Amino acid sequence: MVSWSLSNRRSTNGAMNKQTALRIIRAEENALLIWNAEQARTAFFSGKELSLLEMWARGGNNPFIERVMELGIVGNGDKHAVVEAIALSRSRVAPPFSFCAPESLHIELTEACPLNCSQCYKGQARHQELDVALLSSVIQDAAQMQVFQIALGGGEPLLYSGLHQLIEEISTCAMVATITTSGYSLDRQLLDSLVSCGLRHVQVSLNGSSKEIDSRSRGGYEHALFALALLKDSQLSFGINWVARRDNLDDFPKLLQLAESFRVGNVNILRYKHSSGEAYEENYLLPKDELRLAKMIRSARSARKLRIRLDSAYASLLCYLNNQTSYMSGCGAGRRFLALDSQGYYRPCSHVNIREKANSLFETWYQSGHLNRFRTIGENVNAPCAGCDFLHGCYGCRALVLGQCACFFEGHAGCPFRTP
Numbered sequence: 001m002v003s004w005s006l007s008n009r010r011s012t013n014g015a016m017n018k019q020t021a022l023r024i025i026r027a028e029e030n031a032l033l034i035w036n037a038e039q040a041r042t043a044f045f046s047g048k049e050l051s052l053l054e055m056w057a058r059g060g061n062n063p064f065i066e067r068v069m070e071l072g073i074v075g076n077g078d079k080h081a082v083v084e085a086i087a088l089s090r091s092r093v094a095p096p097f098s099f100c101a102p103e104s105l106h107i108e109l110t111e112a113c114p115l116n117c118s119q120c121y122k123g124q125a126r127h128q129e130l131d132v133a134l135l136s137s138v139i140q141d142a143a144q145m146q147v148f149q150i151a152l153g154g155g156e157p158l159l160y161s162g163l164h165q166l167i168e169e170i171s172t173c174a175m176v177a178t179i180t181t182s183g184y185s186l187d188r189q190l191l192d193s194l195v196s197c198g199l200r201h202v203q204v205s206l207n208g209s210s211k212e213i214d215s216r217s218r219g220g221y222e223h224a225l226f227a228l229a230l231l232k233d234s235q236l237s238f239g240i241n242w243v244a245r246r247d248n249l250d251d252f253p254k255l256l257q258l259a260e261s262f263r264v265g266n267v268n269i270l271r272y273k274h275s276s277g278e279a280y281e282e283n284y285l286l287p288k289d290e291l292r293l294a295k296m297i298r299s300a301r302s303a304r305k306l307r308i309r310l311d312s313a314y315a316s317l318l319c320y321l322n323n324q325t326s327y328m329s330g331c332g333a334g335r336r337f338l339a340l341d342s343q344g345y346y347r348p349c350s351h352v353n354i355r356e357k358a359n360s361l362f363e364t365w366y367q368s369g370h371l372n373r374f375r376t377i378g379e380n381v382n383a384p385c386a387g388c389d390f391l392h393g394c395y396g397c398r399a400l401v402l403g404q405c406a407c408f409f410e411g412h413a414g415c416p417f418r419t420p
């Protein structure tokens, strides 16, 4: 059961009302997840915090929940849903070291993309599209399992022939549809029609504040800027995906300026990963570069309004910046998300070349040996991650490890964020 907060009403055709705030409350095994779509944040309550939440929902009050309310995680209208979800949580069973369902499902709709960016981890673009019937059954499974968000990507997802119908279906199933795009082929009419189908958020890929810098690793600078201009004039929430590389690191402050000029809601920093079109060794950030990036993020965070986010592969950097770990951070493969590729294979994460076919999303989530390996990284990983204070908020990115060696549980040699 998904408990919908009062701020989250549906329109008469059952689709999610696109104008209202959205919180979803999901019962987990002796715990709750509360997801705020506007903030793209999930809060986890278990143990004492769950008791405090229940006390508040039953009419009491306490400083902890006052703070939680200030952050917009729950509101007074959620009390009934919280009580119901807590009752349900007592009988829920999740796979070990994970949740009862992914928070988000990352779907590669198509491999087609005209840009063929050199850094693309997908390699040479082909024309495989995800089968419509399979996709529809996956969306139904996801809705039943109470997945919060369906993140649509590619290739270029705007080229997927059934995109409108798909977004409508996701929305009707009370999940949130988001898209990551280069901006290629986006125009006002397409954007408006996608929004009217229920699209909730767009991330635009952009690696530089100028064409010269962006084109060191990507194509389509003009498409990205055109898309940002359209989004600026829309009501839709949107952000920029920026891959941190040696050839654009110095440009980061200017990229933030550009983002602000488009009134972008977030800049999401992605860690550079292996691709077949480039030599990884020439482009990844060296430990000293990562420490510089950390410094730039710190100063930008205090000076700017836009939100700077970090890819799960940069959970090490997040732990370093916050000087703490969070149960909700770290590699989310098999814990917080799952990927489906355009050939219909499930992957723990779209960046790893480990995949399997399954009868259903539920079967994959509860029975996959691949997912279980990802879920036990914290117990089995080698040095230097083993013994690191940040291990259980980080886990070390397997996509990076597997890009360099065959040992699944290898640690991140040379990690500059290791503590102590």
Ligand code: SF4
Residues within 6 Å of the ligand: 311, 312, 313, 314, 330, 331, 332, 333, 348, 349, 350, 351, 352, 396, 397, 398, 399, 400
């Ligand atoms: S393997 Fe890396 S990129 Fe994939 S989910 Fe884990 S941290 Fe993120």
Ligand code: SF4
Residues within 6 Å of the ligand: 315, 316, 319, 384, 385, 386, 388, 389, 390, 391, 394, 395, 396, 397, 411, 412, 415, 416, 417, 418, 419
């Ligand atoms: S040493 Fe490993 S666990 Fe520690 S911060 Fe670095 S990558 Fe994460």
